[in-house]
Amino acid sequence: MVVLIIGMLAAVAVPQLKKNMISARSSAVMNDLRVYSGAFQAYAQEHGDWPPGGGAPGVFPPGMDGYLSQTNWSRTTPIGGNYQFATQSPQAGGRYAAVIIIASTLNNAVSSDSNQLSDIDRKLDDGNLTTGNFFLGYRNYPVFVLEH
Numbered sequence: 447m448v449v450l451i452i453g454m455l456a457a458v459a460v461p462q463l464k465k466n467m468i469s470a471r472s473s474a475v476m477n478d479l480r481v482y483s484g485a486f487q488a489y490a491q492e493h494g495d496w497p498p499g500g501g502a503p504g505v506f507p508p509g510m511d512g513y514l515s516q517t518n519w520s521r522t523t524p525i526g527g528n529y530q531f532a533t534q535s536p537q538a539g540g541r542y543a544a545v546i547i548i549a550s551t552l553n554n555a556v557s558s559d560s561n562q563l564s565d566i567d568r569k570l571d572d573g574n575l576t577t578g579n580f581f582l583g584y585r586n587y588p589v590f591v592l593e594h
């Protein structure tokens with residue numbers, strides 16, 4: 447009887463625990479993207495253009511050390527992979543002036559969990575991973591658009 451009760455409690459608790467973990471990771475990614483977006487926009491306002499893009503994932507774009515040095519930019523994201531800034535980026539049939547990509551790196555893949563990615567999109571954008579300012583781009587990497 448005790449085993450049955452414990453089993454029933456686990457059956458109820460495990461899905462809720464998973465949902466809470468997805469929500470916590472989503473919130474962390476959303477916070478990161480808002481902080482980084484603000485840093486890149488501050489740079490663009492002060493310098494009249496976006497910083498050069500195309501650097502390696504997890505590496506500060508040139509000129510961004512002072513803007514991103516107190517952030518988690520160089521660490522693994524809450525959903526795996528690393529953040530990467532790109533300009534004039536071809537993504538999903540369009541070209542975007544400035545984007546933040548969550549890119550896989552060697553031994554550090556970005557989550558392909560559709561529940562996780564959809565949760566971020568629902569909370570941050572339009573809830574559709576093929577449209578809006580947060581979508582799956584090249585190699586199905588999550589992309590956050592700063593400027594179209």
